[in-house]
Amino acid sequence: MAANKDLPKREAIASKFKWKLEDIYSDISLWEKDFKKVKGIAVQISGFKGKLADSPEMLLDCLKMSDEVLSLNDKVFVFARMKRDEDNGNSTYQALTDRASTLATEVFAAVSFIVPEMLDIPEDKLLSYTEANSGLSVYLFTIQENIRQKGHILSDNEEHILALSAEISDAAGDIFTMYNNADIKFPYIKDEDGEEVEVTKGRYVAFLESKDRRIREDAFNAVYSTYKKMKNTLAAMLTSNVKKNRFYAMVRKYPSAIGASLDNDNVSVSLYDNLIETINKKLTLQDRYLKLRKKVLKLEKLHMFDLYVPMVEEFDRKIPYEEAKAIVLEALKPLGEEYVEFLQKGMDSGWIDVYENQGKTSGAYAWGTFKTHPYVLLNYQDTINDVFTLAHEMGHALHSYYTNMTQPYVYSEYKIFVAEVASTVNESLLMRYLLPRAKSKQEKAYLLNHYLEEFRGTVFRQTMFAEFEKTIHEKVEQGEALNAQELCDIYYGLNKKYFGAAVEVDEDIAMEWSRIPHFYSSFYVYKYATGFSAATAIAEKILTEGEPAVNKYLEFLKSGGSNYPIELLKIAGVDLSSPQPVQDALNVFEKTLDELEELLG
Template sequence: MAESVKKRSEIEEQDTWKLEDMIESLEKFEELMDGVEERIQEYEAYRGKLGNSAEYLKNYLTYDESVDETLSLLYAYAMQRRDQDTSVSENQALVSRVQSLAVKAMAASSFADPEILSIPDEKMAEFLASPELAHYKKQLERLLAKKAHRLSEKEEAILAAASEISGTPSSVFALFNNADLKFEPVKDENGELVDVTHARYGKLIESRDRSVREAAFHSLYASYRQFANTVAANYEGNVKQGNFYARMRKYPSARAMYLAGNEIPEKVYDNLIESVHNALPLMHRYMKFRKSYMNVSELHMYDLYMPLTEDYEKTYTYKEAQELILKALKPLGEEYLNLLRTGFENRWIDVYENEGKRSGAYSNSAYGVHPYVLMSFDGTLNSVLTLAHEMGHSIHSWYSNANQSYTYAGYRIFVAEVASTCNEILLLNYMINEAKDRKEKFYLVNQLAERFRTTLFRQALFAEFEWETYKLSWNGTPLTKDLLCGLYHELNSEYYGKETVIDSDIDHEWERIPHFYMQFYVYQYATGFSAAMAIARRILAGDTETKDGYFRFLKGGCSRTPVELLKLVGLDMEEPEVVNEAVKVFKDLLDEMEELA
């Protein structure tokens, strides 16, 4: 009989996040919704007057910001209620209602940016020099930098209204992937049927029993294969809407538009792909080593996640995971550790899997409220690392929110993965140093090498796939199932090399990647990993300048560009050296594994 997943009501309260800290009740949620609905009407009073004076413009920006802050809080609450159990239609409706309200606000405020941009340059220069607008100067300068890409007031209103439609592919994917898609049960190591879920797949694919890995792999991708045409059409819709907005705003590509939104030069993206391509011989060497160590005649894609050390099995309770993380992150100081303890003890975290719970893990933060973490802890080392990773996001958010106003608290996506990955690296380094024997050390060194494979190389593969599909669609090529699967197969062949059998099931992996619906996001895992590797190594070496710079970085929000923020820690992301430095560490790990084997 298949092992069942608990219902939400069966999870202990202390293992669920405390959403009441965000919004105390559904009644309060409705009150806030009504308040925003009323406040949206006030936008019209500002129309045509933003150039009257610096003080008037400041009043508008303060008002607009307050509406946005409440909408962000409402969306965070609705999204988290939905994600804790996606089968509850009432929670799905909450998200839809907030999105619709946000679209109303966007439409009502759509006059503002074109109106601000129409203020004569000389007058705007006076505004920017005035004390009234000192707080908003950086925000206004960022808007002025996009002047060439802004449209007329009428056109902006149309695009704002269309944004509700443009989010459909992402919404469709989320419901399909988390609520509707089902997988065939498989037999575990004991011959008993177990359900295959998104959360359990990670554990099954690491099984020492190859038949379990293969069965889970096939179960997962057989389901995606059935819907490949549908998912391809949905993904193409997502790509097309991205390209549509880029064309409307006169960008040379969707990538240029999305990277500009985060103030990232495109050469950062190109440097990453080039550096990773140059390092592919190391990936091929790793695959050859894995194949030899596993003593298999063929290395399949379902063999890549099994820990290499035979008979090394270790699981962790949730409490043990917390204690381990606290020990590993001691180099960051007592203040950081106290924030972690606060999160662990005060229900910031939704810990375990339940029926209908969104797959994967994330940290979410609404301004003025402590951050939250969603995950599905299953006792594996990967779960411990996930907890450290997501709490890295949360503490980064806490520092940014505590040290910046709402205007500048929300850090850019480009730097979002630095703090989280730094935590992971510190944890693995601690565990390697504390290893009790050669076998345990080899296992942990292999785990860190796997972080390179899955975060630097695999995310670069995703980034290359995404960029290629956007270019194809931009030039009028239909993104059919066969094209997408073929492209994905070719990239896997190139990245994993001739030592690896590129099973046809893996051709459908692109169908299950949620971040493809967050345009040009995935490359930042790879760049963030590279930056985090440099920061962690320097902090562990006792570099106080890097440590001090790291906390300035955590507190910086978006008060500077991402590139400027990382320069506080001594890293220049516009040069290839940061990624190349990470690649050298990967080589050292391969050398160490070969020596320990």
């Protein structure tokens, strides 16, 4: 095997393509100093116990100290975890992350008395405190939100116990992360040149986009045969996570795990159900698209491993990272000079970790803390998909950047429900930038195909994931067992429903549930679909209305978590309490499909 086919070690990556975590801590001694400081404040805050009703000033001092310890704890944890993400096999940063995780549990336990004790104060008196002290007025929304959820907040002692359980409750997800990022090894397959190449999660995406069907099938089989060997262990991990969710829902007096999860956003379960129902009614649109794919690829049968290869074979463009940066900067100019200035700053100032290396966490994310600038992890592979990923993750990063410049710590963490909006607005604007600049019919068709793929993956696929999550939680809540075979049967059945009219649903796809990290952040994925729908509407407003729409959108980005997600989106002109945005997005999908069908004959 050629040496250059091996995944490089971390030290072989040029520094200009690595994020600068030294902007958080220039050396470990500074991390250790803050680690000790957090421990000290966590002990100190207990001095407020039993005193929050004494005066508005006492309550304010306690809330300020809570913000201080939580924000500093965030900084300690994020640094350790991102250092581990550089190379999950690095034992030094495994240990640092473990220590940070234990510390976080101690901190959450230390502050766990605040909300129950605050809610023991009569509601009228508590609200009058916010009027009597201007410093407390900052906390008005969070106080009102705690009052809304009062029926699900337990006693001081009970909340303390739940806080202490956080570390062990995350065990299933932590075990999956270590297996999926550090321990799993896939077989080698032969590439286009006949050379043996190790399959990795980063390369898997590129393999599925290969024009060579043999490579696509080999990669597909390599991945799922590997997960299948551990199917019972993986099933135990996921089932444990589901049972954890059921436990916390029960102790907090929610009727279901989904109800508990959605209540954090003040979102009705009917919104979740309406999404699934709306998409299920329009599966014929996906069938139509997939049948076009089968026709264009000239395949007798369309298999699951044929779903990601570009349909337009003539257009094959490698996009180096520096070119991707320039494209994204141009594409996002409709968002205004300030936004582009911040975008350029992020790209040039060590916010981004670009390339895959041995042990690096797969996929992509944006992260950071209130006390740091945002960071972005990529595994860039020179494809058009990676350009869209860059735009997507920088959307998250700048959402955080705007929020942290504007909001106090207590509202700096916006809800996941709105998080995918900022990222997908960027993707929509990028697509609208690229389409009219297509240099040929083939390039335009490629981009339309890409957009439909993004839509299929974000709306149809994530809704299927959401339906899977809802089903497996209902099974456990009804007292039924979840084992590997049951999980495979449920997942395979959903694939038959979502794809079966147009695709040969391969048996091995039944194992796909075992490799989806988002299933350990339960009831998360539906927000991709609703976020995509909202972003489609916002991007359209920005392009047609110009500066007024941009100003509303930037106001939304600056709002952080200062209101309920549904209300924040109304600032940008979208009302997701109605199923209309999802239906409107499906109409865009249909129009795009019409255009692609016309181009490809």
